[in-house]
Amino acid sequence: MNRTSWLLDIWYNxxxxxxxxxxxxxxxxxxxxxxxxxxxxxxxxxxxxxPSWTHLLGTTGQGQDVWAQxxxxxGLTLTIGFTVGLLVTVIGAIIGVISGYLGGLTDELITAxxxxxxxIPGLPLAIILAAYLPTGPLSMVAILTVxxxxxxxxxxxxxxxxxxxxxxxxxxxLIGEPLWRIILVELLPHMASLLLSTFIGTTIYAIGAQVGLxxxxxxxxxxxxxxTNLYWAANDQALLTRAWWTYVPTxxxxxxxxxxxxxxxxxxxxxxxxxxxxxxIWRSRLHQLGVTPTSLTAKVELRSSTATSNSAAEIANKxxxxxx
Amino acid sequence: xxxxxxALLTVSELSVGYxxxxxxxxxxxxxxxxxxxxxxxxxxxxxxxxxSTLIGALLRTxxxxxxxxxxxxxxxxxxxxxxxxxxxxxLRWSELxxxxxxxxxxxxxxxxxxxQFRDVLRANESSMSASTMGEQRLITTVTEALELVELSADxxxxxxxxxxxxxxxxxxIALALILKPDLIIMDEPTTALDVIxxxxxxxxxxxxxxxxxxxILLITHDLPLVLSLADRVGVMRDGQLLTIATPVQLLTQDxxxxxxxxxxxxxxxxxxNDSEPSISPEEEGRLLTLSARGLVKEYRQGGLWRKKRxxxxxxxxxxxxxxxxxxxxxxxxxxKSTLARLLTLMEAPTSGTLSLGQVPLNxxxxxxxxxxxxxxVFQDPFGALNPVxxxxxxxxxxxxxxxxxxxxELRRRALELLESVGLSPAGDFIDRHPHALSGGQRQxxxxxxxxxxxxxxxxxxxxTSMLDVSLREELLTLLRGLIKDRNLSxLLITHDLxxxxxxxxxVMILKEGMVIETGSVSQVFSAxxxxxxxxxxxxxxxxxxxxxxxxxxxxxxxxI
Numbered sequence: 098m099n100r101t102s103w104l105l106d107i108w109y110n111x112x113x114x115x116x117x118x119x120x121x122x123x124x125x126x127x128x129x130x131x132x133x134x135x136x137x138x139x140x141x142x143x144x145x146x147x148p149s150w151t152h153l154l155g156t157t158g159q160g161q162d163v164w165a166q167x168x169x170x171x172g173l174t175l176t177i178g179f180t181v182g183l184l185v186t187v188i189g190a191i192i193g194v195i196s197g198y199l200g201g202l203t204d205e206l207i208t209a210x211x212x213x214x215x216x217i218p219g220l221p222l223a224i225i226l227a228a229y230l231p232t233g234p235l236s237m238v239a240i241l242t243v244x245x246x247x248x249x250x251x252x253x254x255x256x257x258x259x260x261x262x263x264x265x266x267x268x269x270x271l272i273g274e275p276l277w278r279i280i281l282v283e284l285l286p287h288m289a290s291l292l293l294s295t296f297i298g299t300t301i302y303a304i305g306a307q308v309g310l311x312x313x314x315x316x317x318x319x320x321x322x323x324x325t326n327l328y329w330a331a332n333d334q335a336l337l338t339r340a341w342w343t344y345v346p347t348x349x350x351x352x353x354x355x356x357x358x359x360x361x362x363x364x365x366x367x368x369x370x371x372x373x374x375x376x377x378i379w380r381s382r383l384h385q386l387g388v389t390p391t392s393l394t395a396k397v398e399l400r401s402s403t404a405t406s407n408s409a410a411e412i413a414n415k416x417x418x419x420x421x
Numbered sequence: 422x423x424x425x426x427x428a429l430l431t432v433s434e435l436s437v438g439y440x441x442x443x444x445x446x447x448x449x450x451x452x453x454x455x456x457x458x459x460x461x462x463x464x465x466x467x468x469x470x471x472x473s474t475l476i477g478a479l480l481r482t483x484x485x486x487x488x489x490x491x492x493x494x495x496x497x498x499x500x501x502x503x504x505x506x507x508x509x510x511x512l513r514w515s516e517l518x519x520x521x522x523x524x525x526x527x528x529x530x531x532x533x534x535x536x537q538f539r540d541v542l543r544a545n546e547s548s549m550s551a552s553t554m555g556e557q558r559l560i561t562t563v564t565e566a567l568e569l570v571e572l573s574a575d576x577x578x579x580x581x582x583x584x585x586x587x588x589x590x591x592x593x594i595a596l597a598l599i600l601k602p603d604l605i606i607m608d609e610p611t612t613a614l615d616v617i618x619x620x621x622x623x624x625x626x627x628x629x630x631x632x633x634x635x636x637i638l639l640i641t642h643d644l645p646l647v648l649s650l651a652d653r654v655g656v657m658r659d660g661q662l663l664t665i666a667t668p669v670q671l672l673t674q675d676x677x678x679x680x681x682x683x684x685x686x687x688x689x690x691x692x693x694n695d696s697e698p699s700i701s702p703e704e705e706g707r708l709l710t711l712s713a714r715g716l717v718k719e720y721r722q723g724g725l726w727r728k729k730r731x732x733x734x735x736x737x738x739x740x741x742x743x744x745x746x747x748x749x750x751x752x753x754x755x756x757k758s759t760l761a762r763l764l765t766l767m768e769a770p771t772s773g774t775l776s777l778g779q780v781p782l783n784x785x786x787x788x789x790x791x792x793x794x795x796x797x798v799f800q801d802p803f804g805a806l807n808p809v810x811x812x813x814x815x816x817x818x819x820x821x822x823x824x825x826x827x828x829x830e831l832r833r834r835a836l837e838l839l840e841s842v843g844l845s846p847a848g849d850f851i852d853r854h855p856h857a858l859s860g861g862q863r864q865x866x867x868x869x870x871x872x873x874x875x876x877x878x879x880x881x882x883x884x885t886s887m888l889d890v891s892l893r894e895e896l897l898t899l900l901r902g903l904i905k906d907r908n909l910s911x912l913l914i915t916h917d918l919x920x921x922x923x924x925x926x927x928v929m930i931l932k933e934g935m936v937i938e939t940g941s942v943s944q945v946f947s948a949x950x951x952x953x954x955x956x957x958x959x960x961x962x963x964x965x966x967x968x969x970x971x972x973x974x975x976x977x978x979x980x981i
Contacts, residue, residue: 264805268867271765272819272874273792286809379485382440394481396489396502 106368113364119357123350127175130168137165137321144333145340155342158333166326167346174323175354177234177307181241182300186292188242189249194280196250197257208254214247223306227315237316241303249295256291260284290369297362301355308351323347428455429604429636435492435502437471437478445490448474450660452492456604456636461627463639463647465683466657467889468860472640475657476608478502480519481509496604515545518597520590520607527593528581534592535577538563538599545600562599569629570595586753587618594626598633606638611646615752615916620960623650642889644683645962648672656680682891708743709778710910711764711795711878716773718759718934733759735934736773741878746904746911748921748942750957751931757914760931761882764912765797777878793823796871800883802863806855812839812866813851819873838869843899861892865899872903879904882914897924918961922946930954 107113135141140160141152148155154163196207223244230236260266261284269283285292310316311324318325330343383397437449449471456462466472477483479494479501494501496517499508521527528537539559564574570591581589590610597605607626611619627650630637641647647654648668655665658679666674671684718734734756741747751757762768764775769784776782777794799805806815816835820826826834832851839847842865855863864884871879884900885893901924904911915921921928921942928945930938930953938951949955 264799264801265807267767268797268799268805268870269807269818271767271792271797272870273789273822274818282810283807379440379488382486383488394483394489395504396491 107361107364110364110368112360112367116357116360116362116364119353120361123171123353123357124175126168127171131172134165134168135162137161137169145335145338145343147340148342154346155340157329157343158335158338158340159329163343163346166321167323167350169321170323170326170347171350173234173320174304174307174351177237177241177322178300178304178354180238181245181303181307182296184238184242185245185249185299185303186296189246189295190253190285190288190292192246193250193253194257194284197254198261198276198280198284200258200261204254207250211247211250211254214244215251217244219244220306220309223310224313224315227310232315232317234317234320237307237310240310241306244306245299245302249299252291252295253288256288257284260287290365294362294365297358297365301358304351304354323351427458429458429460429496430638431455431493431495432479433493433495435475435478435494436490437474437483438488438490440486440488445488447490448487448660449478452657452660452662454655454662454665456638458603458636459630459634460652461630461637461639461650463641463651463654464657465641465644465647465654467642467891469659470657471660472657473608474660476519476606476640480513480517480606514541514597514602515600516602517604517606518600518602520593520597520605520610522608522610522612528589530581533578533580534567534584535560535563537592537596538566541596541599566595566599567592569598571625586614587622590614590618590622591625594622594629598629598635601633602635604636604638606640608640609642610639612641612643616918616960616962617752617956619646620962643962644890648684649962656683707745709740710743711739711741711912712776713737713739713764714774716760716763716775717771718756718763718768719771733934734763734770737931737934737936739764739929739936741910741912743877743910744904744908745927746913746925748913748915748925748928749931750915750918750921750928752916754933755931756934757916757931758882761797761880761912761914764880765795766791789822793874794876795878795880796874796876798864798867798871798879798881798884801887802860802867803855803887805867806863808855811852811854812858815855815866815870816851816873819870823874834873838873839866841872841903842866842869843895844869860888861896864888864896868900868903872907875907876909878910878912880912880914883916884913885920886915886917893920900924918946918957930957 141162142156142160144158144160146152146156152162157163196204223240226240266283269279308324311322312327314328316324326347327344335343433453435449435452438445438447464472478489489502572591611622653665653667654671656663716734716737719730719732721730749757763770766784766787813835816838817831820831820834836847839850844850844865885896913924925942927941929936932953938954949958
């Protein structure tokens, strides 16, 4: 497999591309949107106005513009989400690779620590940490990273342990490669897709957990994020007053981020694991040839002209490893 | 012609293809053969010849993108290629059964031996006279089946991982036999096993076949094995069935060059005995390179509190002299690979000492110069090259680590190395990735990489066992040339006596972590001292003498 080809393939995968487009749209809204909207914390009109042309998504219980709040809130929420995703992946990967590759006492100690973090329930710990730490985006990142890294470390450790036994890793150390090169150049390229999907999963988790903490009032209530939007909506009795426009836009935003990341993950899965798509391709090919198979394994009648266009020797070459 | 016997399975003009997004490529091309009742029909071919695909089509287990595109396979009254799934599941086990390639993976690891049998029997209850079998009758039936394959009833409640490879294979054969099918398809049934176990199992299979009168379709790449066992042999290459003949015909007639070559290669060691150096290692003036004294290796097993020690190597002494080839022969599990790991300082011995030249070695502090002097070639050429790097990278890394060279010089030396292992013109290969090379070419790259640091000692762990027979001879010839040119010491680890005999000056036989016999090749092979060595030599399959064959099997010759 060529190293860059599968990254391109992800883009050509319809699911992943759809996910990228949605995510790209949200990201550009978060980056450029604040230039075009009014200050979200200013009270600009009467409270709980329903959507109209002057206030596209209406106003909150404090008379703030909901559209402006949603657009500005996206920035901080997404930044924190992706930062946590990146940090958790990097820290988890480093600890996991070290633990899995070195083995022995180092591994036992790290595994013990990882297990401790895995059995501590994440959300309650995050709540306690959030209650005691000074509020702000940095502590939010710290809280979510501390509660999230252990699972990544465990998965990467397991993957490293299977790769460590491979002959190409052993032969690299036999020719005298230093440890850091074995890890960075020989091992990590094989984990690229694993790390990418870990990153995506963690980002989804980080956004959800962050919104949850802030909704509980454990974030920086002075800032505008999707979590604080929901907090204030609940605080201002949005449900009782049926002011749906104060919480639905934020909810849709969160759902779209999760949806787009999940789509990218599906696409990644299909690209890195060709077996998932082989069945689909096979059926569509048979359909093209005008055959509907009665059973997955029964004989089909193909026109002879299409049937033998490739010599068996070439296939033997292509299949190489799999036979035997 | 022998049409009097009715054919049990008639395969005619079977073609199987693989569909990809653009085209359909043929993997099995118009293959026709038939199998008579009570016959052992062997299909022989190298990897990629289509034999596994053929089996997949017959058993209807072929997965997409594979697709059967033509032909018929009449078994009894049924065409296996078009039959309904329900009809097929009635046939499976009771009339047609399979002994899969590696019984290690074919048995369900979470079921005990008895449960595996019970599942098969229960699934086929409708086809038996007694609709429901009592537990006691089940146990009796299974015990009887196990007795047939020479296993005691003790294994009933054991799980697959508690059995040895040979025992698992016997269980798989007993499973295939339990409903007394008419045809058993055996897909490389003994490939993963040692020669001694292989000989036992194949003899047992023949005995059972004669007892019950079922037919066998044996798929294998091992021609010598087949020549002494099969009634008829079909040779496949590139999806086509080249010929069907009896072993006698194969050995005596004029045949297409490919088949002739296959037989020739498997026949005999290629050493030209006249130039045998016949030096005893203790002779004066021979330089000791790698030597080991009293090597012991134990692994700890079990949990945190109850650790058991398992002793893999038990006091091994080894001396490797400059320029000699020492073959280390042993069955799987005898500790050969562990010894290789100790000798390359990949792991530290539990006790015992190692030295290179006169310098003592310490596995916890390995110098770069040791890495330059002792190199290794691994068994599996598909696993030993990292698929993300190209050939240039694989060859230039050791050059860069051990010699300070400019980038231009690195590439020149890498090209030279490729030429020296017979990959010529080297420019065609150097920028490829490993997946674009065949198994034999990859193994050559592995050898080139091992030679890059200009080592004194080369350790080769079964360097040819993953390769097709026709490639083995070339590779061994290459190795022999390289050793001679560079005055290398080679430690050849193998389970294959023929390879050892072809290449080595001295032989060491390893059994259960101990060296049981050492000596020059001619000594050990002509006058083996230890009973285990004698057993090994007897069990090694070699093509039988045609004269002897024709007399012994004249009773049941069936010529097409």
